[in-house]
Amino acid sequence: MHKDELRIEIAKTCISLKVNHREMRRNILNYYKSFLSRKKPQLSITVKQGDYREPYNKRLICKNISWKFAQGDGCYFFLFYKGALALLGPDFKSAEFFTRNPESQLLLFPFPVMLLTSLLSREKKGIMLHSCGVLDGKDAFLFVGPSGSGKSTLANLCGDRTLISDDKIIIRKYGNIFRVFGNPWWHGNDKIKKSVSSQGAAISRIFFLQKAKRNFITPLKGLFPAVDLMRNSFFPFWDPKATANTFEICSEITKKIPCFKLGFIPDQSVWRVIN
């Protein structure tokens, strides 16, 4: 391994980060310290601190509030409004990342997530989901919902149970089994972070969260849980094939794993209903 290189492994995917700026490398190392790896990388990001120029002859493909994705000078690129540019390799498995700001947080979130979700969805290996994951013995329960649906509340109520993540979960497909993996991109406070696990576990139940005045559970079948899962997925919008694969994976997950609507009041009594 080169002295400037860091390797991290998230959801069994190794990402190489080559960072020639010492302070930046230290920040990245500190952020990903529980996820370091020496495996062969599937994704590679070369980070260059300094000025850059946006490619010419560009064609906008899609954008959101923090970045735009376009094609120009024969390659695809993300332009981040916070002062960074990522030029992507043709298979989206490598990138040159230029940043003017050595304290840029984009290499912590969201840029690696964007490459990872793209790779997993494109190869039909998995998806990333807005959800909270909790270990139940060897298996995992998944609590799915958008911001404000109660994921953090439930994570805070998790007690001695191991939390896989409180906000974002990576699901990977292994034949008929879907396994969840923790990651560094948590949302909650330090108390929650201490119990976050990077280990993987097979999903045994999926609960779609709904704040309620009483605890209840209703089984869900058919297309509805699949669509709810899609609504809470991270779509790689820049990659139509990967986006369409995300639909397919969501549908497969909800066919194989029992799904429920979970209404709950924010106290420990919710676990009696779940168990």
Added chain:
Amino acid sequence: MEAQLKDKIPFKSTDTASRIIEGQAVVIHLKKQPAEINIFNQTGTRVWELLDGKRTIEEIVREIYEEFEISRGEAFAEVAKFILNLGKKDLISF
């Protein structure tokens, strides 16, 4: 309206991603944020499959009334309304 529409050739926007899931088309516009997931009924799904950029609306209507055993008038009204709605959502162009 029929005369204006029947010879038009609609085609799916390249800014969409779609899959048929459990017999229903699930379609998303890649440039619209937040994402709106569109799910079509059986007829809508068949129309979506027929939007190949080669068939005219008249030809799509013919396929629909033959497959679903409804009158041509009903099929045209339903297909035209559906296709115009897809156009409003930028999921197709003409």
